[in-house]
Amino acid sequence: MRFPMTVLRGVTLAPALLVSFVLTVVVCALLPPALGLVAFMAAGGVLVALALGQVQEPAVAALTRSRPATEAELRVMAPVLAELCGRGVDVGALFVRRIQRSSTPVAVAIGRRTVVVSPGLVEATYRGAVTGTEAAAALAHAVGRRRAIRPCLELAVLAATTPWGLMVTTFRGVGRAFAWLPFMRLAWTLRGVVGVICVVQSVVEDRAWAGLLGGAVIAVTYLVPAAGRRIELQTEAEADQFVLSLGLGPVLAGLLRRYGHPMTLERMQRLETAVEQPQRPRLRLVHG
Numbered sequence: 001m002r003f004p005m006t007v008l009r010g011v012t013l014a015p016a017l018l019v020s021f022v023l024t025v026v027v028c029a030l031l032p033p034a035l036g037l038v039a040f041m042a043a044g045g046v047l048v049a050l051a052l053g054q055v056q057e058p059a060v061a062a063l064t065r066s067r068p069a070t071e072a073e074l075r076v077m078a079p080v081l082a083e084l085c086g087r088g089v090d091v092g093a094l095f096v097r098r099i100q101r102s103s104t105p106v107a108v109a110i111g112r113r114t115v116v117v118s119p120g121l122v123e124a125t126y127r128g129a130v131t132g133t134e135a136a137a138a139l140a141h142a143v144g145r146r147r148a149i150r151p152c153l154e155l156a157v158l159a160a161t162t163p164w165g166l167m168v169t170t171f172r173g174v175g176r177a178f179a180w181l182p183f184m185r186l187a188w189t190l191r192g193v194v195g196v197i198c199v200v201q202s203v204v205e206d207r208a209w210a211g212l213l214g215g216a217v218i219a220v221t222y223l224v225p226a227a228g229r230r231i232e233l234q235t236e237a238e239a240d241q242f243v244l245s246l247g248l249g250p251v252l253a254g255l256l257r258r259y260g261h262p263m264t265l266e267r268m269q270r271l272e273t274a275v276e277q278p279q280r281p282r283l284r285l286v287h288g
Contacts, residue, residue, distance in 0.1 A: 050156035107142035137248040144242030
């Protein structure tokens with residue numbers, strides 16, 4: 001079943017925005033009154049500025065931990081950007097990640113015509129390990145993902161949900177640290193049963209609101225990851241179609257296959273499908 005992207009985005013963003021707002025209020029409340037008020041107003045001012053399209057470059061650099069590409073990097077990527085422009089994809093600004101990890105995406109489109117690439121892609125393009133056409137396919141896929149999601153007030157939302165991201169990262173680190181304990185995985189798997197018991201017991205004890213609140217929190221731990229996986233599948237499929245429409249599908253498939261990126265058979269077939277070019281009308285001469 002295919003869900004609208006707006007619904008899926010709402011499921012993932014609503015808890016993130018709510019929790020981020022609560023955390024911000026709590027932190028500001030713990031500060032001295034004057035300092036807390038200034039911090040809260042400053043945070044609100046930054047979000048308003050981002051929503052109005054201001055301070056785009058500093059925001060992209062801060063939120064993605066990147067920097068504008070240097071002249072040397074721009075010279076390396078110039079043929080790639082030129083090829084994309086020739087295919088109708090305009091990249092206005094190129095940023096490069098400051099730190100590259102194993103989970104760092106090769107390219108991410110963000111903001112107004114901005115693409116953030118990994119330093120590994122720039123180096124591989126310079127050394128010839130990745131051809132210009134392959135790099136163009138990777139950047140085009142990033143642009144296609146953003147077009148599929150069509151984010152509204154993207155930078156403002158990313159900044160507003162930063163507390164949520166920090167909290168999730170912290171909890172994941174704690175979970176990995178204690179994953180060796182017996183029955184930890186089993187306890188997490190059975191959290192749904194615990195939620196049902198919590199709701200039933202609270203209703204019996206005339207404390208329904210507490211049980212419903214606990215049950216809602218546990219339900220979110222199921223809904224948000226499920227919606228995230230659905231968003232990933234839909235955006236990947238639409239981005240693949242976008243790359244395919246540019247004639248770069250087989251190129252991207254070859255690049256992913258060469259670097260051992262896991263792909264389903266369905267995706268390989270989708271990327272390697274030849275795009276039928278529209279036939280030009282033929283003029284026939286009529287002899288009188």
